[in-house]
Amino acid sequence: MRSDIVGKAVPKAIKMRVEILLEEIRDKCTTSFEKNKELLASLQTPFSKIDKNIMAAYLTRRMIAEKKK
16 A cells, blocks of 8 residues: 555646546546546556556546536
């Protein structure tokens, strides 16, 4: 487990990657962590499993926040 990530703190690099993904595939993103995780896996991105999970979690939080607006 990466010790530089604690709680909900998300590195800026992950946030930037998610922003790029949202621009490209916003219509495929959901409020489900599992579905977002599968989506990231299907894109065959060169990121580690941990990074993909953090990206999926952040993406899910973003989609939930947008849905509430």
